[in-house]
Amino acid sequence: MFEGQRTSSWRESLHGLATGATSCMFPRQVKHSWPEIEYKPIDRSEASCLRITDVRGKGKGCVAASAVPRGELVARERALLMMPRTFVIPKHAASTVATAMTPKQRAAFSALYNCKSADPGDALGIIRTNSFLVPGMPGHNVLYSAVFETFSRINHSCCPNAMFRWDKETFSGEIRAMRPISEGEEVTISYFQEILEPAAVTHERQKFLLEGYNFKCTCSICARSSKARARSDEDRPIITMSVTDIGAYHREMVYDWITRGGNDHARLLNYLHTIEAALDREMIFYPTHWIYLARAVVMVRCALREAKAVRKWAQRAAQHSRALTGSDGGWDAIAREPEKCGWWGTWNKPRLRGIWV
Numbered sequence: 001m002f003e004g005q006r007t008s009s010w011r012e013s014l015h016g017l018a019t020g021a022t023s024c025m026f027p028r029q030v031k032h033s034w035p036e037i038e039y040k041p042i043d044r045s046e047a048s049c050l051r052i053t054d055v056r057g058k059g060k061g062c063v064a065a066s067a068v069p070r071g072e073l074v075a076r077e078r079a080l081l082m083m084p085r086t087f088v089i090p091k092h093a094a095s096t097v098a099t100a101m102t103p104k105q106r107a108a109f110s111a112l113y114n115c116k117s118a119d120p121g122d123a124l125g126i127i128r129t130n131s132f133l134v135p136g137m138p139g140h141n142v143l144y145s146a147v148f149e150t151f152s153r154i155n156h157s158c159c160p161n162a163m164f165r166w167d168k169e170t171f172s173g174e175i176r177a178m179r180p181i182s183e184g185e186e187v188t189i190s191y192f193q194e195i196l197e198p199a200a201v202t203h204e205r206q207k208f209l210l211e212g213y214n215f216k217c218t219c220s221i222c223a224r225s226s227k228a229r230a231r232s233d234e235d236r237p238i239i240t241m242s243v244t245d246i247g248a249y250h251r252e253m254v255y256d257w258i259t260r261g262g263n264d265h266a267r268l269l270n271y272l273h274t275i276e277a278a279l280d281r282e283m284i285f286y287p288t289h290w291i292y293l294a295r296a297v298v299m300v301r302c303a304l305r306e307a308k309a310v311r312k313w314a315q316r317a318a319q320h321s322r323a324l325t326g327s328d329g330g331w332d333a334i335a336r337e338p339e340k341c342g343w344w345g346t347w348n349k350p351r352l353r354g355i356w357v
């Protein structure tokens, strides 16, 4: 459902859905090219596990009301307000808040924290403090900003336990666990939203957070002793680089096994487990990093016909994939029947020579 309200160059419209409505500032071209989409209603049985509370030194924050396994949904929420990331004119932001929102939404929006301007009620300041990145709308492929009543209370950590994803099907945001979260634990995300981090070193992260959000981060990575921080600062860029290199490296290895019956798997596994240890040490649980790693390990273990190890790593990949996309990405099937995987037994198989996998 989509109801236009005004005829200015920006449209303030409501996604009047069964559960929760989002006030949207859409440019005319988006409004005109918007396809007839029936968004799925939010399933009420997906109870939100987020509870807003005071957190020492951080203002308000969110804690998990119950334990959440890795990859699973912590909470789902419709945004209060959405708009393109750039070109927002302050008076349009203010008028959308004043006219398109319900009084309850307006009160929730105005109560959000504002670290950007002296006037706490300034709409643009609230938007800039509290927005999440959302991919483009139909017909308008630019980034959007979304402000939420609950999600916008989630604090930052440089080793977060959760991440935000946008679910196009329900026109809602999701917070998913990147690692198992226990009951009562603070739920944290990264304010870098995948820019810079996790390769950024401490002073780069601190600068970004101070300039963008006006606080000094004291998360468990930033609060380490200076010696441990120095090690972390050396490790982080190396980890990120290694993870992106795995793809090319493991392809070369597999090619080598198939074409020449190469036996370098021990060196490759050693390399992969060194990266795993470094990711664990730095508490980096970004699904993209772990899926890269898991894919390489599964490939090698499959090639060597090691079903138990394949199962373990495929299950792990499925959890990370759920955090990233909401689905297991085909990993559950590999975990169930490793022998059916295309990589199974590829090591030292001369009959496969010349075939690229």
Ligand SMILES: C[S@@+](CC[C@H](N)C(=O)[O-])C[C@H]1O[C@@H](n2cnc3c(N)ncnc32)[C@H](O)[C@@H]1O
Pocket: 057, 058, 059, 060, 061, 112, 113, 115, 129, 130, 152, 153, 154, 155, 156, 157, 213, 214, 215, 216, 217, 218, 219
């Ligand atoms: C999006 S709001 C998060 C919710 C906010 N704490 C509140 O009270 O509504 C962002 C603000 O929260 C605070 N904040 C977020 N993460 C923090 C952290 N790790 N340490 C201290 N303050 C933090 C900062 O003041 C930042 O400008």
